[in-house]
Amino acid sequence: MRLNAAMIAAFALAACGRNAETPAPAPEPSTPEFQEVAAADSFGAPGERVMDVAFWSHPAVAFESLLIAATRDKVSAYRLETGEARFEISGGAERIDVFYAGEGQKAVGYLLASGDGADRLYAIDQDGSGFKQLSIATSGGLAREHCLGNGASPELYELTADLVSMRSVRIVANGAEFSSPSSIADVSGAIACSVNPLANEVIVTSEDGSIRRVDPSSGAIFSLALPQDLKPIAAALATGRNETDETVAQIVLLDAGGAMLRLFDSKDGHAIGAVRVKATFDLEAVETATRIKIGSANYGGVYRDGALAIVTEGDGAPVRLVPWNGVMGALSIPVAAVVDPRIPGGESAEDSVISIEVIEP
Numbered sequence: 001m002r003l004n005a006a007m008i009a010a011f012a013l014a015a016c017g018r019n020a021e022t023p024a025p026a027p028e029p030s031t032p033e034f035q036e037v038a039a040a041d042s043f044g045a046p047g048e049r050v051m052d053v054a055f056w057s058h059p060a061v062a063f064e065s066l067l068i069a070a071t072r073d074k075v076s077a078y079r080l081e082t083g084e085a086r087f088e089i090s091g092g093a094e095r096i097d098v099f100y101a102g103e104g105q106k107a108v109g110y111l112l113a114s115g116d117g118a119d120r121l122y123a124i125d126q127d128g129s130g131f132k133q134l135s136i137a138t139s140g141g142l143a144r145e146h147c148l149g150n151g152a153s154p155e156l157y158e159l160t161a162d163l164v165s166m167r168s169v170r171i172v173a174n175g176a177e178f179s180s181p182s183s184i185a186d187v188s189g190a191i192a193c194s195v196n197p198l199a200n201e202v203i204v205t206s207e208d209g210s211i212r213r214v215d216p217s218s219g220a221i222f223s224l225a226l227p228q229d230l231k232p233i234a235a236a237l238a239t240g241r242n243e244t245d246e247t248v249a250q251i252v253l254l255d256a257g258g259a260m261l262r263l264f265d266s267k268d269g270h271a272i273g274a275v276r277v278k279a280t281f282d283l284e285a286v287e288t289a290t291r292i293k294i295g296s297a298n299y300g301g302v303y304r305d306g307a308l309a310i311v312t313e314g315d316g317a318p319v320r321l322v323p324w325n326g327v328m329g330a331l332s333i334p335v336a337a338v339v340d341p342r343i344p345g346g347e348s349a350e351d352s353v354i355s356i357e358v359i360e361p
Helices: 005-019 324-330
Strands: 035-038 041-043 052-056 066-070 074-079 085-090 095-101 108-115 118-124 131-137 145-148 155-160 163-172 175-178 182-186 190-196 201-206 211-214 221-225 232-241 247-255 261-265 271-278 289-295 307-312 319-323
Touching: 035 324, 052 108, 052 289, 052 307, 066 095, 066 319, 085 131, 095 145, 095 163, 108 145, 118 175, 145 190, 155 190, 190 232, 190 247, 201 232, 201 247, 247 289, 271 324, 307 324, 319 324
Parallel strands: 035 271, 052 095, 131 175, 232 289
Antiparallel strands: 041 319, 052 066, 066 074, 074 085, 095 108, 108 118, 118 131, 145 155, 155 163, 163 175, 163 182, 190 201, 201 211, 211 221, 232 247, 247 261, 261 271, 289 307, 307 319
16 A cells, blocks of 8 residues: 555654643542531630640539640640630640549549650649649650550550650559550551540551551551541540440541641541631631641530530630531431540449438338
């Protein structure tokens, strides 16, 4: 078959076009769709730089519970219902955590404040009116982050370099004894941990966004998720029980790129959704954030299903508080029933039954 000049030119042009074809551009990082939620309250002085926050649950009166905020100079406690300052401790902290030692409603709440290479421990009055500093034996202070469990034998989990370590905590007269650290798992790049009191597990988040579940008794690690295009700087855990009394928990990651909160299921790691805190008539939208904490307890009123605290940066109040049922509602997820942190396994028959003595006339 003979080809004329026009056909030869056409084939040459097509070949040239193929050789000059440019590669497809790399996909842009995906921004997940997000829902907006509203903060109900704000805490702290405008412009103040808060380092960390924690929740304390009142043993009897839900709305007397406290939000505790730490700056580099002081630790302040606010009544959740009204926002009034209850008390203040001089001497700041970079990280704070609340845990409960003991069983049931008589369990005492403690605040562990860490910073500048040292730990301080405070007992919180049962009526939420003040702190009492206690002595600590063999404390840590050098951990990158830490989280604490509750119960008769509380445990402190520390993230140091690529290790998750554990210390047992024993409350003694006027203080506490922390055991030497015992390594339980290797988790590279760990930046945050949370204890699930309903499932006896520790949820660890790494700087690459990976989420792992660690069994503290065996050190076994279960990988849950490795989200794309996510560089978390903080994480928190919400816990509860559904209508069939099964444990329900959501892992919340704070993205370094702004104030996006990404939620994942703690059982299989599947993505649940994303939220951002919008502006309301009296509060600005949260554009940047540095820390998050979730209180999974009944704090009364709009916080009866728990609360999400977001530490912000800027000129406004440094801490915003979002009702947890608002987050779940925005994502069309049923709200789990919160469990008293002092009784994570549920009330005993003696605690739940009211004894009434009947006197015959």
